[in-house]
Amino acid sequence: MCHDYTCSCELQSCLQHQSYSEDFLxxxxxxxxxxxxxxxKVRLALEEKGIDYTSYHVNPLTGKNMDASFFRMNPTAKLPVFQNGAHIIFRAIDIVQYIDRLTISLNGEDKPISNEVMEWMQKIEGWSSKIFTLSHVPDKYRLFVSKFIRRVTIARMAEAPDLASVYHVKLREAYDIEDKLRDPDxxxxSEEKLARLLDDAEMQLNKTKYLAGDELTIADSMFVPVLARITLLDLEEEFINCRPKIVEYYNLVKRRPSxxxxxxxxxxGWRKHRTLLKTLFFLGIRSMLRRY
Incomplete structure (x- = not known):
C-alpha cells in the first residue's frame, strides 16, 4: 500500500499466485x-483491503485542484479521484464500493455488499462536512483561503478559456457556500444532522463491535474520517466524548495500521498544526507575490 509520497506499485504479493485479468493488474x-x-475514506478502504496504488497529493487549500490538467480529468474539482486504467471515479462512496468489488473479484469470491453496510454508507454519505467544517474555522482564515481560491480559479480560467463555463460554476459554488455560512439555520x-448520525452509531455500537457487525467493513472506512474531522476541529468533547460507545470504538480503530x-x-498532536501552518505560510507568500 502507498503512503504519502508518490510511488508506483503492484497489487500485493499475496494475490500473485492466482490468475486475474490484466484490467485488475x-x-x-x-x-x-x-x-x-x-x-x-478511500485511503482507509485501500489500506484495509491491502491494495497498492500510486499516490498523488492535490492540495485544495492552495488551489491545485483547479489546475487545468486536473480540471479536465475531474470538472467537479473535488477530491478524491481514483483511476484504474481508463476507469475514473470521483465520488468517495462509488470509489469505496469499486474497491470492495475489485477485492472480491481478485479473491474469486461472490460476496456482494450487505444491505446493512450499504445503508450505513448512504447514511454517512448523506452528511456533508463542508458547512460544518467551515463554520468552525475562524473567519479570518476561512475568508483568506476562500479569496485566494477564487483568485486561483479566475487565473486558471484565463489560462484555459475552453473551460471557462466550468470554472464559472466553481466560482458560483464558492459564493454560494459563503452565503450558506452566513445563515445560522x-x-x-448541519450540526443536527451530524448529531443524529452519531446517535445512530452510538445505538448500533451498543450491539456490535463495528458499525455493521463484529468485523470492520467499508462502512467503518467511511465513518472513521467523520470522527477524525471532529477531532481536527477540537470538538471531541461536544460530539464524541459524550457518547461512550463511540469513544470505545474510536480508540479501537485508532490502533489499526490503516x-x-x-x-x-x-x-x-502537533502534526495537525504543522500541516495547517505550512499551508497558511505558503498561501501568504503566494498572495503577497500575487502568484495565483
Missing part, C-alpha cells in the same frame, strides 16, 4: 489530500 492511481475527509441543520497510515500520521 493495472496500477491504480489516487489523487487525494490528507486533510480531505473523502480522501481518507443552515449551520445548525488509521495510523492514513490519519494518525497527520492528525496526532
Amino acid at each position: 493495472r496500477v491504480m492511481q489516487l489523487y487525494h489530500h490528507p486533510y480531505s475527509m473523502d480522501s481518507q 443552515i449551520v445548525k441543520q 488509521y495510523k497510515v492514513v490519519i494518525g500520521k497527520y492528525f496526532s
Whole structure:
C-alpha cells in the first residue's frame, strides 16, 4: 500500500499466485489530500483491503485542484479521484464500493455488499462536512483561503478559456457556500444532522463491535474520517466524548495500521498544526507575490 509520497506499485504479493485479468493488474492511481475527509475514506478502504496504488497529493487549500490538467480529468474539482486504467471515479462512496468489488473479484469470491453496510454508507454519505467544517474555522482564515481560491480559479480560467463555463460554476459554488455560512439555520441543520448520525452509531455500537457487525467493513472506512474531522476541529468533547460507545470504538480503530497510515500520521498532536501552518505560510507568500 502507498503512503504519502508518490510511488508506483503492484497489487500485493499475496494475490500473485492466482490468475486475474490484466484490467485488475493495472496500477491504480489516487489523487487525494490528507486533510480531505473523502480522501481518507478511500485511503482507509485501500489500506484495509491491502491494495497498492500510486499516490498523488492535490492540495485544495492552495488551489491545485483547479489546475487545468486536473480540471479536465475531474470538472467537479473535488477530491478524491481514483483511476484504474481508463476507469475514473470521483465520488468517495462509488470509489469505496469499486474497491470492495475489485477485492472480491481478485479473491474469486461472490460476496456482494450487505444491505446493512450499504445503508450505513448512504447514511454517512448523506452528511456533508463542508458547512460544518467551515463554520468552525475562524473567519479570518476561512475568508483568506476562500479569496485566494477564487483568485486561483479566475487565473486558471484565463489560462484555459475552453473551460471557462466550468470554472464559472466553481466560482458560483464558492459564493454560494459563503452565503450558506452566513445563515445560522443552515449551520445548525448541519450540526443536527451530524448529531443524529452519531446517535445512530452510538445505538448500533451498543450491539456490535463495528458499525455493521463484529468485523470492520467499508462502512467503518467511511465513518472513521467523520470522527477524525471532529477531532481536527477540537470538538471531541461536544460530539464524541459524550457518547461512550463511540469513544470505545474510536480508540479501537485508532490502533489499526490503516488509521495510523492514513490519519494518525497527520492528525496526532502537533502534526495537525504543522500541516495547517505550512499551508497558511505558503498561501501568504503566494498572495503577497500575487502568484495565483
